Amino acid sequence: MKLEDLKKIREKAEKDVELRQKQARIRIVVGMGTSGIAAGAREVIRAFVDEIAKRNLSDVVVTQTGEKGLASQEPMIEVYEEGKPVVVYGNMDAEKTKRVVAEHIVNGSPVSEYVIEVR
Amino acid sequence: MAEICAHIMDVAANSITAEAKKVDIFITQDKNQVMLTVKVIDDGKGMTREMSEKVQDPFFSTKTGRKVGLGIPLLKGTAEHCGGDFYLKSKIGEGTEIFASFALNHPDLPPLGNLRDTILVMIISNPGVNFSFSYTINGKEFTLDTEEIKAQLGDVPINHPEVIKFLGQYLDENL
Numbered sequence: 001m002k003l004e005d006l007k008k009i010r011e012k013a014e015k016d017v018e019l020r021q022k023q024a025r026i027r028i029v030v031g032m033g034t035s036g037i038a039a040g041a042r043e044v045i046r047a048f049v050d051e052i053a054k055r056n057l058s059d060v061v062v063t064q065t066g067e068k069g070l071a072s073q074e075p076m077i078e079v080y081e082e083g084k085p086v087v088v089y090g091n092m093d094a095e096k097t098k099r100v101v102a103e104h105i106v107n108g109s110p111v112s113e114y115v116i117e118v119r
Numbered sequence: 120m121a122e123i124c125a126h127i128m129d130v131a132a133n134s135i136t137a138e139a140k141k142v143d144i145f146i147t148q149d150k151n152q153v154m155l156t157v158k159v160i161d162d163g164k165g166m167t168r169e170m171s172e173k174v175q176d177p178f179f180s181t182k183t184g185r186k187v188g189l190g191i192p193l194l195k196g197t198a199e200h201c202g203g204d205f206y207l208k209s210k211i212g213e214g215t216e217i218f219a220s221f222a223l224n225h226p227d228l229p230p231l232g233n234l235r236d237t238i239l240v241m242i243i244s245n246p247g248v249n250f251s252f253s254y255t256i257n258g259k260e261f262t263l264d265t266e267e268i269k270a271q272l273g274d275v276p277i278n279h280p281e282v283i284k285f286l287g288q289y290l291d292e293n294l
C-alpha cells in the first residue's frame with residue numbers, strides 16, 4: 001500500500017457524489033487536555049474514527065479541543081447538531097462511544113444514561 | 120501517563136491549542152539502544168522566555184477556569200525521573216520545540232504505547248493541521264507527512280471515511 005493509492009479515492013470521488021465533501025451534519029468534540037488523555041480520550045476518538053469509517057458517515061466529523069475541564073467526568077465529548085441543543089457525554093470509553101454512534105449519531109436518540117449536560 | 124504516546128499526544132494538543140498549523144513529531148531510539156528521544160516542534164503562537172520557564176512549574180496554566188497545567192510538568196518529570204533530559208524552546212510568533220529523552224533501561228519508563236492509534240487519531244481529529252511523523256527505531260525508519268497525503272487527495276477531506284480506512288491500513292502495514 002502506497003500513498004499514491006490515495007489517488008484512487010480521489011478519482012472515485014470525482015465520479016461519486018457520495019464521496020465528495022459534504023457539509024458536516026454532526027460535529028463531535030472530544031476534550032484532549034491532560035486529564036482527558038490520561039482518562040482515555042484517545043480510545044474514545046479511535047472508536048469514533050472506526051465507526052465513521054465502518055458506517056461511511058461522511059457527514060460526521062470528530063475534532064479535539066484542549067479547552068476542557070471537569071477532570072472527574074473525563075473523557076468528555078460534546079455533540080453539536082444544527083438546530084439542536086448541544087449534548088455533553090461524560091465518563092466515556094470505546095464501548096459507550098459505539099453505543100452513542102449507533103443510537104444518537106445514526107438514529108437520533110441520545111443515550112440518556114451517559115448524558116451529563118444538555119445546553 | 121501510562122504511555123509515552125500519551126505524553127506526545129498531550130504536548131501536540133498544546134500545539135493545537137496554540138493555533139499551530141504544522142506539528143512535527145520525532146521519535147527516535149538510538150542505535151545503541153540506550154535512549155529514547157521525543158521531539159515536538161510547532162509553528163504556533165509561542166511563549167515568552169518568562170512563560171516558557173513558568174509552564175515547567177506544575178502550578179501554571181493559561182486555560183480558563185483552572186490554574187494548574189499538568190501536561191508539561193508531567194512530561195518533564197517523567198524524562199528527568201527516567202534518566203533523561205527535558206528542554207523547552209519557544210519564541211513568540213514563531214513556535215515551540217519540546218524535547219524529552221528517557222533511558223530505555225529505566226525500570227519506571229512507561230511503554231511507548233500505541234503509536235498507530237496515536238497518529239491516526241491526531242490526523243483525523245485535526246484535519247486543518249498538518250503533521251509530520253518521523254519514527255526511527257532499531258535502524259528502521261517510518262515517516263508520514265499529511266501535506267503529502269493532502270496533495271494526493273485534492274478536494275477529498277483527510278477525515279473522509281474512505282481516507283480513514285486507507286490510513287488505518289497504511290499504518291498497519293508500514294509502521
Ligand SMILES: Nc1ncnc2c1ncn2[C@@H]1O[C@H](COP(=O)(O)OP(=O)(O)OP(=O)(O)O)[C@@H](O)[C@H]1O
Pocket residue numbers: 032033034035066129133134137161163164165166174179180181182187188189190191192214215
Ligand atoms: N506548544 C505550545 N505553544 C504555546 N504555548 C504553550 C505550548 N505548550 C504549552 N503552552 C502554554 O503552557 C501552558 C501549560 O501547558 P500544560 O500542558 O502544562 O498545561 P495546560 O495545557 O494548560 O493544561 P493540561 O493540564 O490540560 O495540559 C498552556 O496553558 C499554554 O499557555
Ligand SMILES: [Mg+2]
Pocket residue numbers: 033034066129130132133188189190191
Ligand atoms: Mg496541556
